[in-house]
Amino acid sequence: MVGCFATNCLHTSESHSCRYFRFPNRDKPEYKAWVLVSRRTDVTWPTTNNRLCSCHFKDGLKENGPSLFNLNEAKLLKPEKAKKRRRTDHSKSTPCRHDARRVSGSAHASHSSHTTSTSKQHGHAENSKTLRKCLGFHGWKDVCYMEPLVKEITGVSMATFYLLLEHLSLETHPVRGSGLSAENSLLVFLMKLKLNTPFKHLAAQFSVAPSTLEQVFLLILTTISDLTSDLIQWPQKSVIQSTMPSFIKRSFPNCRLILDCLEIETDAPSHLFTQLRMISRSDSSFKAKALIGLTPNGYICFISQLFGGSISYPQLSEENSLKNLLDSGDEVLSLKPDRHLSSIHGIRVHNQPIWPQFSKHSSRFRDDADSLNRHFDKLQQQLRTFSILRSKVSLNLLQYLDSVLQVCAVLSNLEAMPSGDA
Numbered sequence: 001m002v003g004c005f006a007t008n009c010l011h012t013s014e015s016h017s018c019r020y021f022r023f024p025n026r027d028k029p030e031y032k033a034w035v036l037v038s039r040r041t042d043v044t045w046p047t048t049n050n051r052l053c054s055c056h057f058k059d060g061l062k063e064n065g066p067s068l069f070n071l072n073e074a075k076l077l078k079p080e081k082a083k084k085r086r087r088t089d090h091s092k093s094t095p096c097r098h099d100a101r102r103v104s105g106s107a108h109a110s111h112s113s114h115t116t117s118t119s120k121q122h123g124h125a126e127n128s129k130t131l132r133k134c135l136g137f138h139g140w141k142d143v144c145y146m147e148p149l150v151k152e153i154t155g156v157s158m159a160t161f162y163l164l165l166e167h168l169s170l171e172t173h174p175v176r177g178s179g180l181s182a183e184n185s186l187l188v189f190l191m192k193l194k195l196n197t198p199f200k201h202l203a204a205q206f207s208v209a210p211s212t213l214e215q216v217f218l219l220i221l222t223t224i225s226d227l228t229s230d231l232i233q234w235p236q237k238s239v240i241q242s243t244m245p246s247f248i249k250r251s252f253p254n255c256r257l258i259l260d261c262l263e264i265e266t267d268a269p270s271h272l273f274t275q276l277r278m279i280s281r282s283d284s285s286f287k288a289k290a291l292i293g294l295t296p297n298g299y300i301c302f303i304s305q306l307f308g309g310s311i312s313y314p315q316l317s318e319e320n321s322l323k324n325l326l327d328s329g330d331e332v333l334s335l336k337p338d339r340h341l342s343s344i345h346g347i348r349v350h351n352q353p354i355w356p357q358f359s360k361h362s363s364r365f366r367d368d369a370d371s372l373n374r375h376f377d378k379l380q381q382q383l384r385t386f387s388i389l390r391s392k393v394s395l396n397l398l399q400y401l402d403s404v405l406q407v408c409a410v411l412s413n414l415e416a417m418p419s420g421d422a
Contacts, residue, residue, distance in 0.1 A: 154190035277308035
């Protein structure tokens with residue numbers, strides 16, 4: 001018997017006559033889309049043995065892709081459906097909330113006027129038509145039609161956006177009565193992570209108070225951080241081997257981890273003891289530091305706790321639990337000089353600069369060296385694409401920095417799912 005893989009779909013080959021399409025291979029670009037729209041949390045990476053029934057495909061055709069799902073029916077908070085834009089007669093339309101005050105003022109002025117001049121009445125009518133036009137920024141309704149724009153301002157795809165939205169229930173919907181829909185609340189949160197737009201600027205765009213938006217951000221941050229607390233996982237060695245890029249495997253076949261250090265600048269703490277702990281010895285700025293571990297193909301699998309900027313990289317490597325996760329015979333490619341892990345018996349650490357392990361005069365050496373450098377640059381920028389981690393963090397967000405880092409890592413993994421390299 002064959003069953004549909006999608007969440008809440010009970011179709012089977014015995015009970016329904018629909019067709020069942022196999023999942024594409026992992027290396028296919030559509031694989032990620034199939035995984036996300038299936039909404040299964042109990043199976044991380046479905047295989048080609050898993051299937052979706054044709055009821056989820058437009059016209060029942062596999063080439064149309066899975067898009068028909070009864071999502072959020074059991075949710076108390078349902079996302080707004082995007083409405084198709086069409087021309088309307090502005091002379092019959094009602095004013096939007098951005099222009100309500102101006103329209104109300106025009107109506108009051110017209111009511112109190114004692115003139116009966118035909119020309120003035122005609123001019124007032126023309127002005128009213130102009131004011132009735134819906135102007136300004138309306139949040140998600142204005143951007144949901146353009147996926148490249150959504151990706152640019154939020155850092156996530158439409159599929160990831162709706163996946164996150166599905167898990168925001170009524171109890172976690174931020175600041176009831178704030179005037180923000182669930183879509184706009186999530187949009188504000190992701191724009192803050194990706195662009196680090198000041199709350200006062202976001203408040204002007206969404207026509208709410210800055211303090212309200214800050215509450216929205218913190219409540220969604222806490223919610224998503226709790227929901228994704230177990231999604232940064234240490235993978236098995238067999239999984240790492242099967243997904244390792246070939247240009248790494250040729251020179252470092254036992255590579256288990258690529259290690260980087262993330263430094264986040266902060267405002268000056270108010271307490272002197274905290275200042276001494278967070279001041280950086282290199283440039284006298286206040287920073288927080290964390291070790292970031294990635295699998296060879298770019299999946300973030302380890303995040304240490306945050307330390308003050310005064311700690312050196314060797315001390316940072318020594319103070320975390322990473323050494324307990326590595327096995328004898330493992331190789332680590334460290335993008336920062338590391339002396340502690342290399343002192344552990346059985347673990348081999350390759351520090352920058354990292355070169356292929358064969359003759360420098362061969363064409364293979366040049367090709368793999370270029371591939372390694374590009375790969376390392378990409379991995380180092382993976383978390384730094386979130387501007388909130390590249391900008392100076394304010395003191396009111398400093399206590400939430402661990403959660404911010406975790407959520408950014410989860411979003412990065414969702415947008416760059418592991419795939420093998422031939």
